[in-house]
Amino acid sequence: MIKNIYVFGATSKIAEETIKNFANDGANFYLVGRDTDKLEIVKKDLIARGAGKTEVEACDALDWEKHPTTISNADKSIGQLDLIFIAHGTLPDNEGIRNNQMKVIEEFNINCTSVISLSTVASEYFETKGKGTIAVISSVAGERGRQSNFIYGAAKGGVSKYLEGLRNRLFEKGIKVITIKPGMVDTPMTKDLEKGLLFASPASVGKQIYKGINVGRDVMFVPGYWKIIMGIIKSIPESIFKKLKL
Numbered sequence: 001m002i003k004n005i006y007v008f009g010a011t012s013k014i015a016e017e018t019i020k021n022f023a024n025d026g027a028n029f030y031l032v033g034r035d036t037d038k039l040e041i042v043k044k045d046l047i048a049r050g051a052g053k054t055e056v057e058a059c060d061a062l063d064w065e066k067h068p069t070t071i072s073n074a075d076k077s078i079g080q081l082d083l084i085f086i087a088h089g090t091l092p093d094n095e096g097i098r099n100n101q102m103k104v105i106e107e108f109n110i111n112c113t114s115v116i117s118l119s120t121v122a123s124e125y126f127e128t129k130g131k132g133t134i135a136v137i138s139s140v141a142g143e144r145g146r147q148s149n150f151i152y153g154a155a156k157g158g159v160s161k162y163l164e165g166l167r168n169r170l171f172e173k174g175i176k177v178i179t180i181k182p183g184m185v186d187t188p189m190t191k192d193l194e195k196g197l198l199f200a201s202p203a204s205v206g207k208q209i210y211k212g213i214n215v216g217r218d219v220m221f222v223p224g225y226w227k228i229i230m231g232i233i234k235s236i237p238e239s240i241f242k243k244l245k246l
């Protein structure tokens with residue numbers, strides 16, 4: 001049973017909607033993010049829903065020297081961790097930054113390097129304990145490079161590929177690695193995008209992620225229809241795909 005949960009990016013709307021469900025089960029939380037005031041609001045809400053011991057710690061994703069400390073602090077504070085859930089991210093303006101070398105590197109570092117850093121520390125932590133679950137929010141955007149979002153897509157694709165190998169590496173040790181691939185979700189990250197039929201609510205996505213983590217899925221498209229959509233997109237030959245405005 002998942003009782004002690006570390007969350008990086010705990011102020012993310014999708015993360016919040018996911019962990020509310022674990023709070024209903026009485027889980028303990030160690031919430032990490034860059035804004036302590038926002039983390040305190042999430043903490044209050046989780047406790048009102050039935051969470052047990054809940055602590056917060058400030059850490060920027062780019063501050064990777066601190067990643068190991070946040071995980072060992074969590075262990076000391078709420079006890080041996082069952083789940084490390086990594087949820088932070090940013091959606092850059094692809095067209096606006098695509099020729100800005102430093103901005104592209106920064107976005108890649110937030111969405112890929114920092115996630116791999118945390119997953120590496122999580123993997124080392126659970127290997128010493130002999131059990132645990134690492135669940136990471138990647139994206140359907142990582143399935144195929146498209147002109148409208150290839151910077152974010154490349155970062156998410158890197159994350160998904162890393163997790164695929166990590167899952168393979170940790171399987172025999174009884175440690176689960178879960179790759180979560182949401183489609184479009186109505187959260188602060190997508191506030192400037194026009195909302196269409198394919199947009200899902202964070203509450204329904206959070207519920208599906210909660211269920212998927214509990215049953216130990218390997219890879220989750222949320223909502224599930226994105227598996228079909230991305231299957232079709234991936235099947236288009238590159239000679240045709242490169243001409244499309246996607």
Ligand SMILES: NC(=O)c1ccc[n+]([C@@H]2O[C@H](COP(=O)([O-])OP(=O)(O)OC[C@H]3O[C@@H](n4cnc5c(N)ncnc54)[C@H](OP(=O)(O)O)[C@@H]3O)[C@@H](O)[C@H]2O)c1
Nearest residue numbers: 011012013014060061087088089139182184185187188189
């Ligand atoms: N919404 C979608 O359509 C969608 C689709 C596919 C995948 N995703 C992924 O789902 C995850 C959650 O996103 P969301 O939709 O819930 O968006 P969100 O509510 O805007 O959450 C983004 C989170 O990332 C945190 N963050 C950003 N930069 C950070 C940094 N340098 N250090 C620490 N934390 C940082 C934000 O912290 P602050 O609260 O301090 O800003 C916030 O908690 C992300 O990985 C995103 O890429 C989202």
